[in-house]
Amino acid sequence: MVPWRGSRLIAGLTIFENISFGSTGVSFTEVRNAATLVGVHEVILQLPNGYQTVVPPSNAAHNLFSPAQLQALSLARVLLRNPGLLLIDTDTYVSLLEMTVGGLALDLKSICRGRTVIFVIRASFVESLYFADVISVIEDGRVVERGPHHELMERVHGIYAQLVRSNMAREADLGDLNISEEEIA
Known part of the structure; x- marks a missing residue:
């Protein structure tokens, strides 16, 4: 299980490095697939340097992404590690719903496929x-x-x-x- 609550990006790292943080030997394709699964790939491509955009200090990161997009980036990081078990509480579930309602192309069925997901809601x-x-x-x-x-x-x-x-x-x-x-x- 990999905890992913929160929407923390690490300032000074690129978007690619933030998504792949904690994983070794990750390809661009794997990072792109994780970002696509949570609906932020197209958002990232709109940034000046795409996946190579450096995350500014934490207060300025909100200028790049909405709160739902920040949450989606954190989820992409978790999915990249392909955990066999995801435990999702009510607050996290509400964030997932907000991502879906907020226009992100989040595919919850695909995220759950092939792993055990426990929703405590x-x-x-x-x-x-x-x-x-x-x-x-x-x-x-x-x-x-x-x-x-x-x-x-x-x-x-x-x-x-x-x-x-x-x-x-x-x-x-x-x-x-x-x-x-x-x-x-």
């Missing part, structure tokens, strides 16, 4: 995990429901199905999550 975000292979509902420290989204939704009186329906009733506009009602149901 508040109930208010539960319906956005429809793509997960397995969802576990924990109540009072015990797993009370477990299965893929479609199976859990078939349990009409189940906790997961009730949470999803409750959240959908509260959210009049699913467009913010880029998820259609058909995908949720």
Whole structure:
């Protein structure tokens, strides 16, 4: 597991060096692929020197990237190391959603493919995990429901199905999550 919380870039290093920080023998193609996966490749290409742009002191780094883009760069660094396990908490998950809603072409399904990803999130975000292979509902420290989204939704009186329906009733506009009602149901 590689922690990636935060959006820290190291001043004085290039964008390439920041993404590849902590990894050895990394090619440009690998760095570009990680940046593409999190949706910042095109943003980087718009910089004066692309991947060779030197990151200015921390206060000035926000002039190069939005907060969501900084978070995406940090995630690219983690993905470059190809961790077998990603543990994503609510705050990190909210950042991922903001990246997606904020116009970054973040492909959460591709990021999760081939690795174990554990999302520990508040109930208010539960319906956005429809793509997960397995969802576990924990109540009072015990797993009370477990299965893929479609199976859990078939349990009409189940906790997961009730949470999803409750959240959908509260959210009049699913467009913010880029998820259609058909995908949720």
